[in-house]
Amino acid sequence: MAAAATTWFPTSPASLNSKGPACPTQNRAANFTIRCNAQKPATLSFTKTEHEPHAIYSSVKTFAPATVANLGPGFDFLGCAVDGIGDTVSLKVDPDVHPGQICISDISGQSPNIHKLSKNPLWNCAGIAAIEAMKMLGIQSVGLSLSLEKGLPLGSGLGSSAASAAAAAVAVNEIFGKRLGYDELVHACLKSEEKVSGYHADNVAPSLMGGFVLISNYEPLELVRLKFPSEKELYFVLVTPEFEAPTKKMRAALPLEIGMSHHVWNCSQAGALVAGVLQGDLLMLGKALSSDKIVEPTRAPLIPGMDAVKKAAIEAGAFGCTISGAGPTAVAVTDDEQKGHLIGQQMVQAFQKEGNLNASANVKQLDRLGARLISGVRSN
Amino acid sequence: MAAAATTWFPTSPASLNSKGPACPTQNRAANFTIRCNAQKPATLSFTKTEHEPHAIYSSVKTFAPATVANLGPGFDFLGCAVDGIGDTVSLKVDPDVHPGQICISDISGQSPNIHKLSKNPLWNCAGIAAIEAMKMLGIQSVGLSLSLEKGLPLGSGLGSSAASAAAAAVAVNEIFGKRLGYDELVHACLKSEEKVSGYHADNVAPSLMGGFVLISNYEPLELVRLKFPSEKELYFVLVTPEFEAPTKKMRAALPLEIGMSHHVWNCSQAGALVAGVLQGDLLMLGKALSSDKIVEPTRAPLIPGMDAVKKAAIEAGAFGCTISGAGPTAVAVTDDEQKGHLIGQQMVQAFQKEGNLNASANVKQLDRLGARLISGVRSN
Structure with a gap:
């Protein structure tokens, strides 16, 4: 069933700290779920998806690494990814979720302030990035539910919000056959970063791409991979x-x-x-x-x-x-x-x-x- | 004949624009020549020259290339060398010059304002750098005369003063068996730059070393060679x-x-x-x-x-x-x-x-x- 290409916003957005509604599988009241809009931002030229892509996977699990941004004189334009710690997203096609919509079914993790994270996808980094990725792909016929496993402490300076966003955007992209490139994924995650910490890609870009990434421009987005030699240890x-x-x-x-x-x-x-x-x-x-x-x-x-x-x-x-x-x-x-x-x-x-x-x-x-x-x- | 390790400064320094005295070979009045001092600046650790080095060459000719500094955002710390245009120095051991001293015998070139250059080694970029190189090497027994051929226009933004200094410092170094490294040569040339355009190495370092050079520190001097790939054209x-x-x-x-x-x-x-x-x-x-x-x-x-x-x-x-x-x-x-x-x-x-x-x-x-x-x- 194809949904109309409109966006439903909640009539009274929950605060960033609210947990938001339960997933439709748990609670069918869909006040806070979002219908993805196939319309793309006018200023960005995303991959053209003339036909809505099919889901290649029924479910995926993705991991996005922690990041170290700034790096001293690299303030606001340079960051790198750190292996072995990060956030994990499980994403599945869910017939109980309204087509074109996404819900967050679960958030788990050891961080003491994890209760601050909202399950409202409009107010959760993973949710926002996933919604943006769905918009870019023009997903209207499939509903998704997302489970977020926070491996990173919140507000520690390790790019926790960026890792959630990156794992979620990549999960959506993988389910639908990897049609989005890094530029688009970074844009999807930037929508999320914009809400929580400002329009900076120095965490999301390396979390998505790995290694060191320098952001040399935002309009248009220009990402410079800085390859650290493979034979060296860091x-x-x-x-x-x-x-x-x-x-x-x-x-x-x-x-x-x-x-x-x-x-x-x-x-x-x-x-x-x-x-x-x-x-x-x-x-x-x-x-x-x-x-x-x-x-x-x-x-x-x-x-x-x-x-x-x-x-x-x-x-x-x-x-x-x-x-x-x-x-x-x-x-x-x-x-x-x-x-x-x-x-x-x-x-x-x-x-x-x-x-x-x-x-x-x-x-x-x-x-x-x-x-x-x-x-x-x-x-x- | 070994000269005492003292420096003779002129009693009334000529202005930067004055031509200074003629070379001793032309005029033996040595008011403005300088006796090199073997004593090294306390803050710098230069190559130890326990014995004064011998002259390997009786005369040399050196070339130092033009440079492009700043390079937009590289202001004051980045520069590169440009092939085919630059300054040439002819330097010779001259028994008519007092041991440990240097004189400038000739300055030639097409630049319209070349008359502004002084033949007083204390007020000429090539002279100052040569004197510094002689000091570093501890030259006390040999007198030198220098001829400068300006291939670069003055005040054009192409590192004209740096090229003169680099060619002169390298000429002194070559004559005495190449004992000074780039750090020392840069320091010698910085003495000259300091007098004409400020304590910046973004012209002298690439003129001496070639390619692109980034200056990441002055105390201590840290020069970063940035190797442009050899297979690429620029x-x-x-x-x-x-x-x-x-x-x-x-x-x-x-x-x-x-x-x-x-x-x-x-x-x-x-x-x-x-x-x-x-x-x-x-x-x-x-x-x-x-x-x-x-x-x-x-x-x-x-x-x-x-x-x-x-x-x-x-x-x-x-x-x-x-x-x-x-x-x-x-x-x-x-x-x-x-x-x-x-x-x-x-x-x-x-x-x-x-x-x-x-x-x-x-x-x-x-x-x-x-x-x-x-x-x-x-x-x-």
């Missing part, structure tokens, strides 16, 4: 304290104007960072990562102990250390996993000693794949 | 109008403070520029080169017709176009020499039509070698 030491550093507050701390000498310095470090990545030169990469004179100096004082944590990381042998995203996670880089654990211990101790904060450390490799299909059940 | 279209754009005036036009959004934009373009160079992606390189929102917009209005020249270059098929150095030369990039000539014609026409300026165009390849020995006569 480990991230991610140390997350029990502390909330809301993106909004961290953005409010930024200076509005920057002096020319600091501007030139940061630009040169951004260039050196890119060179460090492309040449696989961890010494250069780490130095540049550590060298931000603009953003980190305003944010670090808002995270208790951060300066000491950075110092501890460098003293323990890290090539560099900075704040991941808007924080509070601190990220250090090294070329050796074992050394990474030792660096992590020193950073955890510094958070405890200087910031009076409990913290946990993870040592993770660069993710070179990005959001991906984990499993799928083919349609008959 | 041509610079250099269009120089008959117009003076003094570096001082062009610097005074710069904003003191920069808004955050422009800062982020330029940083991302600096990153993309570096990626474009390292990946040999001329489309990316050209786009980034053209994208500066901070420096070029304040300087271009001071060069009559520059906006139209840039537009003409892009319309004629250039990958990008910006101001070379502090101007007034405009530089466009392309991958084809023939196309470069056509682009150059359009740019010259635009300077004539919109700026009412006569201009000349050169199409040059990336110089991958940097300052080099052209010929040398071995010592007996």
